[in-house]
Amino acid sequence: MKETPLSNCEKRFLLRAIEERKRLDGRQCYDYRNIRISFGTDYGCCIVELGKTRVLGQVSCELVSPKPNRATEGILFFNLELSPMASPAFEPGRQSDLLVKLNRLLERCLRNSKCIDTESLCVVAGEKVWQIRVDLHLLNHNGNIIDAASIAAIVALCHFRRPDVSVQGEEVTLYTPEERDPVPLSIHHMPICVSFAFFQQGTYLLVDPSEQEERVMDGLLVIAMNKHCEICTIQSSGGIMLLKDQVLLCSKVTGVKVAEITELIQKALANDQKVRKEGGKFGFAESIPNQRITAFKIEQATIDTDDVQEQAEEIIAKASPPSEVLANPVLWAPGTAQIGEGVENSWGDFEESEKEEEEEEVAQDKSTTDDQTMEMGDTSVGNQDKKDETIVLSDSEEEDVIILEPEGAQKNRTETSYKQDIASKKPVSKKK
């Protein structure tokens, strides 16, 4: 899918508005959009909304063996995904330049700044360490992905609790949450990215650019900083020449913004913790404002299933008994046999390339396929190739092909006949 093109008129208007220090949503140059943080029921799960940009973060952990050169350090892994949900321009499973750039920036901001104490993630030196995985999914793209993603990542990391472990000699014991309270990660500081968009070769600058502003900007400067005003990473892209003063100004603004955002994050975390402690309701369900007319809720609804049993019996009584189909395996060649006709492949389209490959295979093996049954593939292709023969290539998931071993033949036969029985029962029972 293609993104809606940006018209000349929008471009001109946006640039002229920026020259007049006006933004579409009425913000000032240095204003952030509203930030909303909500937590899921699981630990380490959060959704961060930056205006209309939305990022889902989830932290998970796993015990793995450490990297040989870092025997006493845990592993941190970041994965930001640009879901096609977020924008029609994002394709599934493609490593676009933007994605690589964002992932790299996140790693620099969070891993290289050593905000997580990786040594505390070591369980047995050289043997077992925790691998902390941060999955970030962009749900809606309305500009400034990196700021939203960095906030989501650090919030999820702060919110996360890993299972407690104890080491006694050689033995490592992992405790379930019921046995021992899970433990939080030790976090030294919270780096947060702040983006600055530059227009007209750096004459104008805006904080937290929206998607439209990003489309007309000349360059972008991202500064990651923690609340102690320590710069964790800086990246300038777009090839604009920035003056020393501009960078200094930006870092000053970043300091202020980071302090505000950190406070917000801490408030949100404290709030969630309080609710959990008090046994109140928490999770995403509680964060949807109830007065919104697009949202609707019902409490637990009981379903009257009193006469379900009778109804079921009635249906079964009415249904004609399944016809006794005896499996009739056709022996094609020693080692292969077939039952039934097979059904349409329900695994959907394979990638074009796969199809082609298979076609080629069919062509190649044309002489040999006669006594082979293909595991999967395009029936039509197979059938067209061998019109003169009656072979029907089975390709259903419930592979009906059985291999008749000389000794076990008898046994297999009974098994398959039973299978057939069930298969024939199914459609009958579905009828009402």
Add this chain to the structure above:
Amino acid sequence: METEQKRFDSGDLPALRRILCEQGLLSRPDGSASWIQGDTSVLVGIYGPTEVKVSKEIYDKATFEVLLKPKIGLPGVYERSREQMIKKTCEAVVLGTLHPRSSITIVIQVVTDAGSLLSSCLNATCMGLVDAGLPMNSLFCGVTCALDADGNITLDPAMKQEKEARAVLTFAIDSAEKKILMSNTKGSCSVEELQQCIAASQRAADTIFQFYRDSAHRKYSKW
């Protein structure tokens, strides 16, 4: 977080967990819905009808693409099989012939999996399709039933109940005739039990369809 304990102890009629749905919450997709059923939460975004890749173009109907994104890691075989189930269900209901040579992309993001995930995905998809305004000949919903060792039916099981169950059955049911559009079963159950589960699911479907109707009323109340 809901208290699971209550449901185990109460021992009365089977119930659906609390349902919450918000439509149109994302600005970019043509239709979106967040569906929360108990603690299970999924988010769906739908684009369509839009431009289709030439390789995927179908001359007389719309091309459906369903993407199910797990919260952790990359999609695997489990996701692919669920995608196909949801895709087939949508194809049965959406009038794709009205938009030939176009694509309808459905992206489902798992937010929290606390049981009955497939049925939540189906419900979210239906709400998303309604929000996107795609033409459909009926609505559909998903209901999951769990059968315990004694053959008792639990509707809309939570994660723990699903794990303890002997069989877990999920059905997609259409709103016009309450017929089964899709079924997915795990574990073993007798024909009687299957029929009982279908009947129970059809009862539960009524509640869900009423929920759809009420939320549509609310959404259009200011229109």
Add this chain to the structure above:
Amino acid sequence: MAAAAPRLAEERVGQVVLPGDVLLLPSQPEEDGERLRLAPSGPQKGRLVCGPGLRRGGEGLLVTKCGLLRYRGPAGQAGGGTGSGSGGTYWVDSQQKRYVPVKGDHVIGIVTVKAGDIFKLDVGGSEQASLSYLAFEGATKRNRPNVQVGDLIYGQFIVANKDMEPEMVCIDSSGRANGMGIIGQDGFLFKVSLGLIRKLLAPACEIIQDLGQLYPFELVLGMNGRIWVKAKTIQQTLIVANILEACEHMTAEQRKHAVARLSES
């Protein structure tokens, strides 16, 4: 019961309908309709039009979209649903974002490609629309319109169906521009839901009237959800755009209040 029992279409006008609902039409003897159609006086009379969101189903009309059911009487009078015995138009008014081209609709397109004799326009549908360079007022082979990629064009669909590439023109049947053509370089373009556009285009729309009292501005509304607006200054343009965008979620009173507050300042 959730699956609403089939009800008379008349009774449900103004109510929310959902896909799968069946609307019964007042039973009308078949031969009666036949006779009416044969009558020379008015072949249109008694014809029922099944508008967007509805399909002909077995016993009546099948709803395919979620929204409010609307009805307009046969003679064009806004019918309250009474005496609609044998004609008129039923349709579903739904909130939707994605545009599907419809013949006769006026839309705003963005030029994406200039290919020989035709321009390709993005109109927000599933396929780009084509526009001939001759389909402008006064355009000849020598006198081509000055159109650049990225320009905005206000035009009308003359071909739009599910099986063909949509085609637009910027002239009416008599060759006049009639307001259509290239939209100026100034002003601002933004997107709203299709429902809001229909609301704004409704005759005697209060929103436009209220806004008109603030200050003069130019406005182009495309059925594809695009609005182009231009006022004297950037600030004023932005205000109009923001109010129109906000109308999506405002009741009439809230809007009046907001406009009143603006006109004070």
